[in-house]
Amino acid sequence: DSGVTQTPKHLITATGQRVTLRCSPRSGDLSVYWYQQSLDQGLQFLIQYYNGEERAKGNILERFSAQQFPDLHSELNLSSLELGDSALYFCASSQSYNSPLHFGNGTRLTVT
């Protein structure tokens, strides 16, 4: 058990809809990372937060947004969903930039 909790585990929704993915980091970790894994692709970096502030941004679509709250949990909001957004979304946390990432079990999003 990595200590990182992601909810929900599975999400099925229709095109055009909006969903929110939630992540609770491991106790003591200040950094939260979001990654997307689409079919036959590796882990694509979306965004990183550190202690409530955005620290780094990857190839995150404008339809996607995220935030980290004062209690350090994070939410990834995906709107105007398209079929191509179907993927496994991972959250990971770490103590600092040189520390290993601890991954949650992922949220599998299916857009129909």
Add this chain to the structure above:
Amino acid sequence: ILNVEQSPQSLHVQEGDSTNFTCSFPSSNFYALHWYRWETAKSPEALFVMTLNGDEKKKGRISATLNTKEGYSYLYIKGSQPEDSATYLCAFGGSARQLTFGSGTQLTVLP
């Protein structure tokens, strides 16, 4: 776009064989190099985080080396066992503080 490449893409070895994989990354603006092990239906688990040129890390039968000047890292597995079967990922951390993953090397150890 940062280029983090891993080779080979996949590998089949016999139980007891030793093996190694390569991770290539940009040689500029280096901050850290991570290795992860990802078993099917699980989440990636950290193996090593290396930050200094020439770093060598070891965990049981698995070890890793780092050359930041030429931009590569090797992961070695000595005496592979079936339970070593997994995808091994490396991730490059640059000064932009973005951790970019390679596509991984999928290892299958045959009994």
